[in-house]
Amino acid sequence: MALLTPEDLKNINRQLQEADSAVRRVTGLDIKGVCKDFYGTTSCGEKIGIVPVTSGNGIIGNFSASLHAITEYFGFDSFVTNMPDVSGYYEAVRNGAQIILMADDNTFLAHNLKNGKIANNQPCTGIIYAEIASRYLKADSKDVLAVGLGKVGFPGVAHFVHKGFRVYGYDADRALLEKTVFSLGITPFDPENPRKFSIIFEATPCADTIPEAALSENCVISTPGIPCAISRELQEKYGVELVMEPLGIGTASMLYSVL
Numbered sequence: 001m002a003l004l005t006p007e008d009l010k011n012i013n014r015q016l017q018e019a020d021s022a023v024r025r026v027t028g029l030d031i032k033g034v035c036k037d038f039y040g041t042t043s044c045g046e047k048i049g050i051v052p053v054t055s056g057n058g059i060i061g062n063f064s065a066s067l068h069a070i071t072e073y074f075g076f077d078s079f080v081t082n083m084p085d086v087s088g089y090y091e092a093v094r095n096g097a098q099i100i101l102m103a104d105d106n107t108f109l110a111h112n113l114k115n116g117k118i119a120n121n122q123p124c125t126g127i128i129y130a131e132i133a134s135r136y137l138k139a140d141s142k143d144v145l146a147v148g149l150g151k152v153g154f155p156g157v158a159h160f161v162h163k164g165f166r167v168y169g170y171d172a173d174r175a176l177l178e179k180t181v182f183s184l185g186i187t188p189f190d191p192e193n194p195r196k197f198s199i200i201f202e203a204t205p206c207a208d209t210i211p212e213a214a215l216s217e218n219c220v221i222s223t224p225g226i227p228c229a230i231s232r233e234l235q236e237k238y239g240v241e242l243v244m245e246p247l248g249i250g251t252a253s254m255l256y257s258v259l
């Protein structure tokens with residue numbers, strides 16, 4: 001299970017602002033604009049209770065504080081409960097939270113107590129990074145390279161297919177690649193004889209997973225994967241539009257999906 005580290009979350013506001021600028025360059029909309037347009041929802045400052053959870057590997061430094069900063073950045077009215085776990089949940093509801101945000105090591109959820117809607121971070125993240133990439137204004141074809149077909153990648157690939165894109169997929173786990181080829185009708189990408197793409201989507205916990213031969217000038221790489229799918233050197237050499245951020249874009253997707 002690839003968990004965030006406090007290091008990943010340092011300077012979350014700057015990371016969010018840089019990601020917002022990249023999303024604006026790529027789609028013409030900011031993150032909030034893409035979420036509102038895609039989900040057809042709008043926020044009116046809903047109150048969000050962020051509940052730290054101590055189970056498993058325990059509380060991750062900066063995680064609750066980052067969710068606080070992220071939810072405020074997107075215009076919500078949020079608070080972090082003093083208590084964790086069950087007591088924290090009780091505190092959140094008693095203090096008027098309309099939406100609960102909390103995560104253990106396997107599930108990060110957003111639950112809207114008013115309308116009953118609930119969201120999971122993994123599909124919401126894959127879908128919103130795919131949605132952003134699918135809106136690339138300078139794309140020269142509907143071909144997509146997708147690397148990493150797991151809990152985040154698979155829903156993202158399904159979203160590209162649903163939107164009529166032709167996905168060339170790859171995963172280090174051959175069985176998973178075959179399952180995805182079979183269930184979603186994608187084409188297996190062969191890293192041994194790569195081709196160039198203007199839209200690339202990556203969701204793996206490994207660095208440098210995109211071969212240089214797959215990069216075209218000014219291609220977009222939309223990647224929730226941590227660490228980064230390409231080196232800074234390749235990013236600059238090909239003028240890559242990199243959309244990458246450790247927590248906020250996926251959280252925005254969760255929230256707009258439960259409004």
Ligand SMILES: NC(=O)C1=CN([C@@H]2O[C@H](COP(=O)(O)OP(=O)(O)OC[C@H]3O[C@@H](n4cnc5c(N)ncnc54)[C@H](O)[C@@H]3O)[C@@H](O)[C@H]2O)C=CC1
Pocket residue numbers: 002003004121122125147148149150151152153170171172173176203204205206209223224225226227245246247248249250251
């Ligand atoms: N930025 C964000 O908002 C979020 C980021 N993440 C990150 O996204 C990444 C993926 O998360 P999950 O889908 O939950 O993990 P997962 O373990 O379900 O899927 C990862 C997939 O990548 C594949 N993979 C690993 N190394 C590879 C390589 N070198 N080449 C090709 N495929 C490779 C694995 O076989 C696996 O199928 C993790 O790094 C996680 O921390 C997860 C949620 C939100």
Ligand SMILES: N[C@@H](CCCCNC(=O)[C@H]1CCC=N1)C(=O)O
Pocket residue numbers: 002003004051052053054055058059060061063064103104105106108121246247
């Ligand atoms: N229980 C901990 C939070 C654990 C979050 C683990 N999940 C991840 O790291 C996922 C969520 C987005 C990216 N990776 C706390 O309350 O501080």
Ligand SMILES: [Mg+2]
Pocket residue numbers: 125224245246247248249250251
């Ligand atoms: Mg994110």
